Amino acid sequence: MIERVAVRTFTTTACTSVDAEGHRHPAPEHEVTEALLEVTDTDGVTGYCQVQPDQLRPAVLDKHVRPVLLGQDPWDRERLWRLLARRQRGAHGGFTDRALGFVDTALWDLVARKAGLPAWKLAGGARDKVPAYASTMCGDTAGLATPGDYADFAKHLVAVGYRAIKLHTWMPPVPGAPSVSRDVEACRAVREAVGPDVELMLDASHWYSRTEALRLGRALQELGFYWFEEPMEEASVSSYRWLADQLDIPVIGPEVAWGKHLTRAEWISTGACDVLRAGPAGSGGITPVLKAVHLAESFNVDCEIHGNGSASLTVLGATDAGRWYERGLLHPHVDFDRVPPHRNTIVDPLDENGDVALPVIPGIGDDWNLEHIGVHTLE
Numbered sequence: 001m002i003e004r005v006a007v008r009t010f011t012t013t014a015c016t017s018v019d020a021e022g023h024r025h026p027a028p029e030h031e032v033t034e035a036l037l038e039v040t041d042t043d044g045v046t047g048y049c050q051v052q053p054d055q056l057r058p059a060v061l062d063k064h065v066r067p068v069l070l071g072q073d074p075w076d077r078e079r080l081w082r083l084l085a086r087r088q089r090g091a092h093g094g095f096t097d098r099a100l101g102f103v104d105t106a107l108w109d110l111v112a113r114k115a116g117l118p119a120w121k122l123a124g125g126a127r128d129k130v131p132a133y134a135s136t137m138c139g140d141t142a143g144l145a146t147p148g149d150y151a152d153f154a155k156h157l158v159a160v161g162y163r164a165i166k167l168h169t170w171m172p173p174v175p176g177a178p179s180v181s182r183d184v185e186a187c188r189a190v191r192e193a194v195g196p197d198v199e200l201m202l203d204a205s206h207w208y209s210r211t212e213a214l215r216l217g218r219a220l221q222e223l224g225f226y227w228f229e230e231p232m233e234e235a236s237v238s239s240y241r242w243l244a245d246q247l248d249i250p251v252i253g254p255e256v257a258w259g260k261h262l263t264r265a266e267w268i269s270t271g272a273c274d275v276l277r278a279g280p281a282g283s284g285g286i287t288p289v290l291k292a293v294h295l296a297e298s299f300n301v302d303c304e305i306h307g308n309g310s311a312s313l314t315v316l317g318a319t320d321a322g323r324w325y326e327r328g329l330l331h332p333h334v335d336f337d338r339v340p341p342h343r344n345t346i347v348d349p350l351d352e353n354g355d356v357a358l359p360v361i362p363g364i365g366d367d368w369n370l371e372h373i374g375v376h377t378l379e
């Protein structure tokens with residue numbers, strides 16, 4: 001039975017930081033506080049999920065998570081997920097899909113560790129590697145400051161094996177952002193740099209109106225882009241249906257819209273997307289993302305998985321619905337393969353063919369340096 005649910009904060013180092021709008025950029029190496037959710041059962045097995053401390057608050061653990069999980073059989077993951085999800089209504093926004101996702105992910109890690117299997121095998125076992133696309137950081141003023149910078153970086157990414165590249169371009173608070181014309185210049189420069197055989201995608205991060213999104217989408221069509229992501233606020237489903245009706249380039253979503261697989265059923269049934277999107281971090285965990293993947297399969301719609309890391313790899317290994325693993329966020333001035341002090345290895349090394357092998361260790365695949373984490377635990 002589950003006997004302990006705790007969040008352990010620890011110090012480590014990072015070479016990136018987020019700006020005022022939450023977009024990640026390179027930074028000098030510095031100390032940061034991270035957190036690990038731990039769910040331990042009476043056999044002494046622990047499931048883990050790395051969390052942002054402010055996104056799984058003590059009050060949520062006390063009021064919603066522990067009352068559901070403690071004393072329960074961790075193998076009843078589906079029943080426990082549903083009990084947790086139904087707590088969201090009464091939490092009045094205090095128990096987010098992200099918090100639910102962290103708990104569900106730790107439960108998957110726990111039962112896979114108990115089974116001695118990779119979680120993707122336990123959840124299905126559809127493939128043992130997946131092609132990765134390079135997901136760039138947003139534009140900035142040093143490194144990804146011009147269309148030429150994006151073009152040079154794209155050539156490097158192709159040279160190391162990527163067969164697809166997704167641009168995040170310039171976003172506020174970067175001066176002059178957002179700008180449809182600058183986005184088009186960057187996308188054109190990258191297409192000219194890599195040629196016609198590399199799949200290209202743009203993630204416009206929700207800053208545009210319908211008419212701006214339409215203008216940008218038409219330009220991407222001319223450049224042969226593979227999908228068009230999040231040009232508008234995803235709460236406006238009718239805007240996405242309007243846009244998808246007018247464009248040939250596939251519109252993909254939703255990424256951050258709340259409502260788990262249920263919201264995604266609405267996006268498919270109303271024609272708001274041509275390709276579905278869901279990720280364990282933002283859509284309530286591995287459990288509802290698997291539901292969304294199966295939903296998409298039933299409509300013959302591709303479902304692309306949002307976000308890097310072990311939980312996304314779990315879904316991608318368990319199904320063959322997603323064509324790509326989002327590897328990133330990448331930047332010319334950041335070594336994405338750097339192993340931080342709290343890990344023994346990274347979970348998603350890229351091979352020379354541009355593929356990421358699914359992890360083979362028991363659990364979702366994170367190889368934590370528990371000696372570092374334990375020693376550096378903050379009380």
Ligand SMILES: O=C(O)[C@H](O)[C@@H](O)[C@@H](O)C(=O)NO
Pocket residue numbers: 022135203255306307326329
């Ligand atoms: O912080 C975020 O929202 C994510 O990093 C996001 O920007 C990025 O992963 C994305 O949009 N992927 O599609």
Ligand SMILES: [Mg+2]
Pocket residue numbers: 203229230255
């Ligand atoms: Mg996105």
